[in-house]
Amino acid sequence: MLNTLWLAFFLIGAASGLYHWLVLADPDVFARIVQSLFGMAELSVNIMVLLFGTLTLWLGFLRIAEAAGLVDVLSRWLSPLFARLMPGVPRGHPALGLITLNFAANGLGLDNAATPIGLKAMRALQTLNPRPDTATNAQILFLVLNTSSLTLLPVTIFMYRAQQGAPDPSLVFLPILLATAASSLAGLLAVIAVQRIKLTDPVLLLWLGSIIVALSLFMAFLATLSATAMAALSSLMGNLTLFSLIIAFLIAGTWKKVPVYDAFIEGAKEGFDVAKSLLPYLVAMLCAIGVMRASGALDALLDGLRWLADAGRLDTRFIDAMPTALTKPFSGSASRAMMLETMQHFGVDSFQGLLAATVQGSTETTFYVLAVYFGAVGVQRVRHAVGCALVADVAGITAAIAVCYWFFG
Secondary structure (H helix, E strand, C coil): HHHHHHHHHHHHHHHHHHHHCCCCCCCHHHHHHHHHHHHHHHHHHHHHHHHHHHHHHHHHHHHHHHHCCCCHHCCCHHHHHHHHHHCCCCCHHHHHHHHHHHHHHCCCCCCCHHHHHHHHHHHHCCCCCCCCCCCCHHHHHHHHHHCCCCCCCCCHHHHHHHCCCCCCCHHHHHHHHHHHHHHHHHHHHHHHHHHCCCCCCHHHHHHHHHHHHHHHHHHHHHHCHHHHHHHHHHHHHHHHHHHHHHHHHHHHHHCCCCCCHHHHHHHHHHHHHHHCCCCCHHHHHHHHHHHHHHHHHHHHHHHHHHHHHHHHHCCCCHHHHHHHHHCCCCCCCHHHHHHHHHHHHHHCCCCHHHHHHHHHCCCHHHHHHHHHHHHHHHHCCCCCHHHHHHHHHHHHHHHHHHHHHHHHC
C-alpha cells in the first residue's frame, strides 16, 4: 500500500507538471518541483533534530515509570475492565502489562515508541490464540483501540508545532483530547457491538458511564468559555499536565529507590535508536508531498473538494487540512508530511494548520497498524478489525473538524 501511494504521488506530480507546462504554458513548474524537493529534504533534517530530543526525552521518562512500577499499578487498576473487554485473556497475563504500557505511550503521543511495545503485546496475545491465522476478539479490541489512539498528551504534535515556530505549541491540547476521545469511544463501542460484549455488566457500565459523563461535563464547561479563554485553558492544561507527569515519574522512581538517572539514560538510548530510523521515511514522504504541492496537483484535488463543499454550502476552510485526514488511515509518515506541509503553506497557527495538527492527533494509521501488528504474528484473517477501526477513524476526523470550528472557527 505504502509503495503504491508513494509512487502515485510522484507520477501524479509529473503528470500535473506536464499539464502546467504544455497546456497552461508554465515552464517554471519543474523548477518549483526541484526546488521543493531540496526544500523538503532540508525540512526533514531540521525536524529530525528536534524529534531526536523529543523521543529520547520521553522514552527516558517512560523507562523510569516502568521501573517504578507505575505500569504494573495501572495494569492492576485496569484489570477489572480488561477482564470484561478481553475475557479470553487471564488476569495477570503479561499481555495486560504490555497493553497498558502501549496505551501509555500512545497517550503521550509517542506513536513511534508505542509500536515496538504494541508488537510485544500482540505476540503475547498470540500465545493465547487457538487459531494462529485468525485474529482473536482480544487482538481485535487491542488493535482497534490502538488505531483510535487515545492521546492524552500529544507531545510529538507539540514538538512539530514548536519546530514550525508556533509561539504556543500546546494550543491544540484540548481539541486533540476531545477528538481522540471521540474516536476511541466510537471504536470501543463498535467492537462491543460486534463482539456482543455485555454492556449491562456493572464494572463496564461504571467505566464507560464515567468516561461519557466526564466528557459531557467537560464539554459543557467549555461551552461557557469564549474562544480566547478556551485557547488559554488548552495552553495551561497542556503545559501543566506535561510537567506534572514528569515530576510524578521522578517522585515515584525516587520513592521506589530506582536510580532515576540511570533508568532515564537506558530509556533515552532506546529513544535515540527509534528516532534515527525515521529520517529516511520522513525525507521520502515530505519530498513526495512537496512534488504534489509544487506541481499543482494537490491544489487541484483540494479545489475539487472545495467545489463540492461550496455546492453543499459548507464552510470550506477545512478542505485545506483534508490531505492529512485522507492519508492518515494509510500512512503515518504521509499524514505527518501532509500536516507539516499544511503548516508551512498556511502558517502553523492558521485554522488549516491547527486542524491538520488536530486530525493528526485524533487517530492512528489504521491500515499500517493492522498490517504490521497482524503481520508480525502471522494473522491473515482479521475478521471485523478493519470495519471497527474505520468507524473510529471517521468519528475522530469528524470530531476534529467540529472541535476546531468550535475552538478556532
